[in-house]
Amino acid sequence: MLKSIAVMTSGGDSPGMNACARAVVRTALYEGVEVWGINNGYHGLLDEDMFKMERKDVGDIIQRGGTFLGTARCKRWEKPEGRMQGYKNLVDRGIQGLVVIGGDGSLRGASLLSKETGIPIVGLPGTIDNDVWGSDYTIGCDTAANTIIDAINKLRDTASAHRRCIVLEVMGHRCGWLAMTAGIAGGAEYILVPEEEYDLDAICADMAKAYKAGKRYILVVVAEGAGSGQEIGKYIAEHTNIDTRVSVLGHIQRGGSPTVIDRVKASQLGEQAALAIISGLSDIVFGFNKGHVVSINLHDAVNNKKTLDPEYAHLARVLF
Numbered sequence: 001m002l003k004s005i006a007v008m009t010s011g012g013d014s015p016g017m018n019a020c021a022r023a024v025v026r027t028a029l030y031e032g033v034e035v036w037g038i039n040n041g042y043h044g045l046l047d048e049d050m051f052k053m054e055r056k057d058v059g060d061i062i063q064r065g066g067t068f069l070g071t072a073r074c075k076r077w078e079k080p081e082g083r084m085q086g087y088k089n090l091v092d093r094g095i096q097g098l099v100v101i102g103g104d105g106s107l108r109g110a111s112l113l114s115k116e117t118g119i120p121i122v123g124l125p126g127t128i129d130n131d132v133w134g135s136d137y138t139i140g141c142d143t144a145a146n147t148i149i150d151a152i153n154k155l156r157d158t159a160s161a162h163r164r165c166i167v168l169e170v171m172g173h174r175c176g177w178l179a180m181t182a183g184i185a186g187g188a189e190y191i192l193v194p195e196e197e198y199d200l201d202a203i204c205a206d207m208a209k210a211y212k213a214g215k216r217y218i219l220v221v222v223a224e225g226a227g228s229g230q231e232i233g234k235y236i237a238e239h240t241n242i243d244t245r246v247s248v249l250g251h252i253q254r255g256g257s258p259t260v261i262d263r264v265k266a267s268q269l270g271e272q273a274a275l276a277i278i279s280g281l282s283d284i285v286f287g288f289n290k291g292h293v294v295s296i297n298l299h300d301a302v303n304n305k306k307t308l309d310p311e312y313a314h315l316a317r318v319l320f
């Protein structure tokens, strides 16, 4: 049994990180284990910016987006010397295990720390991208998808009024989950994702035909990794004569009060992570598979690339 653990959030923030950290802290305290909060991700670990937490430190945060611990991207962590310093800062305080809530980069950093020092590490997938291998869910993806749906609903109104084509660029450099899920839920005509090739000329020809037949509007959702929304919009306007507008959603997708799904799932993952690390388990990531909490090997999670669910891709084609 470990007697003292720490928790941090790292990488891009995501709605539900607070609910998750809260669950880690309260589970540890419930089990009689000391718990430290590390501010600003790996930066805080290197700068010794950490504090012993009490129950009240995680009060009034479950409903908030962002992360009360702060988060950062930290270059120093990418070097072995940096990670050794972080390890020393943990050991100096008697901290025996670390829970890292973050995206694939943060989990990669955690995986290296565990390999190099042997300190117990449990990772939790905190990113809106839903791109962590082995889990069909990451903390914050549901809130982000709902934010996109809200934008789609509004854009659809104005597109329909003016008979326009709207190109909506959403987040997702290497993973099209957000675009695909929100596109399906929002009834988009075309969904462009980094995992699939597309033929813009064929799409333009299709669009022109549909407009001739009386279609009032067209909605294209494009993940940023599949191309620039601005350039795709320009190409469509030039090749179809359809009045086209582009909207780039940007960081609005990261913020906002987490949905019920993100709060509950983040809490479940946080509880499991705390229980696992307290009992001495290491090198695992907790995620979800078909609605159930599952544990995934940490090194497998960071060394494999998640692929797009073929059923989603098929559904998008059928419903178009």
Ligand code: ATP
Binding pocket: 010, 011, 012, 013, 042, 072, 073, 074, 075, 076, 077, 078, 079, 102, 103, 104, 105, 106, 107, 108, 109, 110, 112, 126, 127, 128, 129
């Ligand atoms: P998101 O998916 O939301 O962008 P992320 O966790 O993937 O979140 P990154 O910027 O990739 O965000 O990683 C966060 C931090 O994790 C980095 O700033 C760095 O400190 C650490 N990290 C990332 N990749 C590595 C690596 N290969 N080796 C060591 N540390 C890493």
